[in-house]
Amino acid sequence: MTQKEKQKYDYDVIIIGGGIVGAGLFREQSLHGLKSLLLEQSDFNSQTSQGSSKMLHGGIRYLENMDFSLVFEALKEKNLWLRLTPHITKEIPFYLPVYKESKWPLFLMRIGLFLYDLLSLFQNTSHKILNPKKTLEHMQGLRKAGLVGSGVYYDGIVDDAKLGLECIYDGLNNPQCNALNYKQVTKVEKNQDCYQVTYKDKINDQTETARAQFVIFATGPFTDQVMKKLEIPWEPVILPSKGTHLWLDGKSLPIQDAMVLQTKDQRIIFVIPQRNAILVGTTESPIPENTNMLDIKPTQEEIDYLLSVVNEYFPESNITQKDILSSFAAVRPLVKAKTSSSKTSRHHKVFSPQENMYVLVGGKYTTFRKMAQDVNKKILKKLNIKHDKKITLNPLRTTSIVSNPFTEKVSHEKIKEIIQSEKVRTKDDLLKRRLSLPSLRHFNDQELEKILKDLDLE
Ligand SMILES: Cc1cc2nc3c(=O)[nH]c(=O)nc-3n(C[C@H](O)[C@H](O)[C@H](O)COP(=O)(O)OP(=O)(O)OC[C@H]3O[C@@H](n4cnc5c(N)ncnc54)[C@H](O)[C@@H]3O)c2cc1C
Known part of the structure; x- marks a missing residue:
């Protein structure tokens, strides 16, 4: 031209x-x-893109559908972003407890996790298989009856x-x-x-x-x-499929590491400790065609479902509504196929x-x-x-001024700088995305109010 x-x-x-x-x-x-x-x-x-499970992952469950090309591609991307943006991503272990009645018995778990590492061309930190004793050492409070061990594999988490x-x-x-x-x-x-x-x-x-x-x-x-x-x-x-997550108070479960819980209805729920909270999700349900997608909210039924799965694995913790800091929902942009959305x-x-x-x-x-x-x-x-x-x-040429407000000091000057240079137009933009606060209750409200008082935002 x-x-x-x-x-x-x-x-x-x-x-x-x-x-x-x-x-x-x-x-x-x-x-x-x-x-x-x-x-x-x-x-x-x-x-x-801010309502995801916040994982950079190959998709361990896609192995079940033998979708090896997708897992291979996603693992490559996951490991790339872990390298390129270490300030907002992290590789962490995921513990997958196995019970006598689990859909994936321990021998299958061993094969699956080996395949997962293989498809990463061994870029993932290697998986492990733990006996029940070692599993319980890491996951205190986990239901003991029927526990035969656990698989441990590594994936990434990201500030989405x-x-x-x-x-x-x-x-x-x-x-x-x-x-x-x-x-x-x-x-x-x-x-x-x-x-x-x-x-x-x-x-x-x-x-x-x-x-x-x-x-x-x-x-x-x-x-x-x-x-x-x-x-x-x-x-x-589009086959819109809604997914709900909860942020639980970090003190509500006695775990330090992420877990993958197999459910009775053949799904998996991730439980991921992050900062001072624990992310639990997700559900999967179709939504009507004309739904206003800008106003997607969790339903009580979805919240109850997630709480019941966690309580099944941690019966002594007795998690209830009062342990929830916040909840959110988003819609997967799945492309239509003839089978159900999870397939x-x-x-x-x-x-x-x-x-x-x-x-x-x-x-x-x-x-x-x-x-x-x-x-x-x-x-x-x-x-x-x-x-x-x-x-x-190549690494990013410019990164955000404050990557993580929990590890970096957020001064008044820094907030002003973010507003001037990072296209902030509302308080929500600043709090939720530039400062990455998943819920206002995760932050000291008074401190924040003081900083925001004289800022000219909608
Ligand atoms: C519950 C859930 C959990 C998930 N977990 C993971 C995970 O852990 N890891 C993973 O890899 N993937 C995950 N995904 C999938 C991932 O989140 C999505 O594939 C991805 O975020 C989709 O990004 P997008 O840019 O296509 O859509 P969006 O982020 O929705 O972006 C589309 C944008 O288009 C804008 N738009 C629409 N109409 C207009 C218009 N007329 N003018 C201007 N703008 C417009 C919208 O406002 C929106 O911001 C998850 C998805 C869900 C729902």
């Missing part, structure tokens, strides 16, 4: 959706020198909202790229040989437009609803409903970099630019 032709557009690409997938697309385009605009209707990474933010900050190092939050796309029109995208600011109601040669939808579980609203011809592909593959899909328009859905948080590569490769080819698959293997 000549320079003159290029000037017909404001941007090469407009990305709609600023979850982890949009953030991954944006970073890679920036690194390849593209002019890219990312538009997010809420704050960046405030939807599904933060990694997406950091990919966006990294992308912004290219001055031709821009990322805007609270901009809801309301119209996408094909205008001769480019797309004109109209977007409305959800805080001040102002409407603007931008033109680009390519448009990418990275709208996750919102995709079918967005396509319908924008009147783009589209066959629905649905987590592989991602790329659709192209119109020329130079791409829709990237499905996948997992862990595989966002690979997902982005699949679409960016197509765009770069059309622009006659060589795709460098190694470009995203």
Whole structure:
């Protein structure tokens, strides 16, 4: 394309959706020198990508479906991000207790965990098998009756909202790229040989437009609803599946390490101590087509289900509602398949409903970099630019000012600096994502109120 032709557009690409997938697309385009605009209707990474189980993982349970290619790819990505962003990720052990009646007996566990390490090309810290005595030494309070041992394997945990933010900050190092939050796309029109995208600011109601040669939808579980609203011809592909999590008070269970609990209904629930709290999740249930995805909340039934699973394994702890610090829910952007949602593959899909328009859905948080590569490769080819698959293997150029408020001192000056340079527009943005506070009750409210009092935020 000549320079003159290029000037017909404001941007090469407009990305709609600023979850982890949009953030991954944006970073890679920036690194390849593209002019890219990312538009997010809420704050960046405030939807599904902050409602995950916060694991970078290969997906131990996908081994059951013999989905080896997905596990291989995800393990590679997990180990990459553990290396690239050690300030917001961590490899930790996961204990999988095995009982006489467990679906996965100990011998199968041994084979499965070996396979898991093999598929990581032995980059995972090696798994172990423990006898009941050793298991109980690590997991005090765990139900003893019928316990035959446990498997221990290693996966990553991540500050899910933060990694997406950091990919966006990294992308912004290219001055031709821009990322805007609270901009809801309301119209996408094909205008001769480019797309004109109209977007409305959800805080001040102002409407603007931008033109680009390519448009990418990275709208996750919102995709079918967005396509319908924008009147783009589209066959629905999403099988929305809701997942709820609880944050329990860290003192409510006597465990230091993460656990994987097999349930009677053949699912698994993760119990992951983090900071001064314990994350428990998740559930899996379909939701009606027209559900407002910006307002997804846990139901009492889901909360009771998670509490009952934990109590079954830790009968003496007697966890009740009073041990819950907070709860949250999100929707998996699964791509439709004929079987039930738990059997649905987590592989991602790329659709192209119109020329130079791409829709990237499905996948997992862990595989966002690979997902982005699949679409960016197509765009770069059309622009006659060589795709460098190694470009995203480099460390991030810019990381957030405060990575972890529990280990770093958050001064008034630092908070001001975050607000000025990290695209904060509401208190929620600051507290939940820039400062990574999963619940206000995890923080000293008075201290925070003092700091926030004179800040000019919505
Ligand atoms: C309960 C649960 C647990 C999970 N646990 C894990 C896990 O531990 N590890 C893992 O690897 N994966 C996990 N996943 C999967 C992972 O979270 C998702 O695959 C991933 O976050 C999806 O990212 P996304 O960017 O596609 O979607 P989103 O994060 O939802 O981003 C899409 C964005 O598009 C925006 N948008 C929609 N419409 C518009 C519009 N008109 N204009 C502008 N913006 C718009 C939305 O506001 C949203 O922010 C989990 C998922 C769930 C639900």
